[in-house]
Amino acid sequence: MKLSIRHETIYRYTALLAYTIQQLRLTPREELQQHALSWQITTSGQRHAYTDAYGNLSHMLTITGQYDALSIVAQGLVETIYPYQGRLNAIETLSPLIFSVATRLTEPTPQIMDFAATSFAGNLAGKTFNTHGKTQTPEALKLAELIFGAIEYQSGATLVTTSADDALSLGRGVCQDHAHLFLACCHAHSIPARYVSGYIDPGTSSHAESHAWVDVWVEDSDFSGWVSIDVTHARLMTDAYCRLAVGRDYDSAAPIRGVRRGGGEEMLDVNVQVMPVQQ
Structure with a gap:
């Protein structure tokens, strides 16, 4: 495309x-x-x-x-080019572990720890999201669905300085809030995940063309590496996305x-x- x-x-x-x-x-x-x-x-x-x-x-x-x-x-x-199953087949020069460190915007507070534990235990059956820092693509997509259900999309509800914890308490936010909460949940389980800023062809969606989503490190049966997930739409990245920057959160990828x-x-x-x- x-x-x-x-x-x-x-x-x-x-x-x-x-x-x-x-x-x-x-x-x-x-x-x-x-x-x-x-x-x-x-x-x-x-x-x-x-x-x-x-x-x-x-x-x-x-x-x-x-x-x-x-x-x-x-x-x-x-x-x-359409990335098969959202997979980024790239040679990485940085260890994914640097993206398992929390920031001010993605700190796994007690509220987020409870949300992550409930989500993982109740919906992911504790099979692959765990304290060993490993997950698989289906579980990561399920987490995206749960986050979108917890934070209703509402333009103007938050600021770029709003943390994942504040957005979860408010129950409203935008794409960067969805991304930050996903990262915070992953950090709570030592899973590498990073923030992505860029653009999206919105199609019939009302969401803005300027967008934010996440990359999460997965350990699938046939793939080990980064998979890109649009938390706001609870789907894998497609060729409708253009990536500008990656970082630990909005501050490092704005x-x-x-x-x-x-x-x-x-x-x-x-x-x-x-x-x-x-x-």
Whole structure:
């Protein structure tokens, strides 16, 4: 499949801004199941390209001088291949164990430990989700279903700083909350799992084209490695997905993160369009 993607982010400020530095993870990852046929990032300021600790193609953007608005546009054409059973057949340079460490957003609190234990014992029969850090694809998909049932999808219900525990207490959230709770449940059982940011061809879904999901390390009878699961839709990743970055949570895989000096109040407008291109 070929996906035409355009991601525009506009910041507006109530006062003049003197300086900003932004970390951009807006370039599709180079992986076996996807390849950027064309891609460009348009913005003011100076950009320095680098690859971060998780293998994400990134840029450091710095802008000086007085201004009251900032536009960042990433766009291009990405060719994707359907990954069999959501499997990522890639040579990994990092141990999956680094993705079994909890973060502030994915801490397995007592509430999450209870949720994970009940879910695993009551629905997964304790067969493969266990303290030995191993699971299989069917059980991981079942966990995704349980999480979606526990956190109703509601746009605007949470913030990017909302933890998995807070989202579970609220019972409402968006894709990043589903992903964080999945990671927290896996961390509670020492199962490697990582956050994925990217885009999705929404089709008839009402969910935004900018999306977040997870990779989980499985030990199936015929495969050992990463399997990519969309927790919000409780399904395996398909060729309708474009992967931007992986990390331990939103903070380490966010498309845009940064700090600024001045500017007063900030207003943010994001527009993402993802369309399949006819072959």
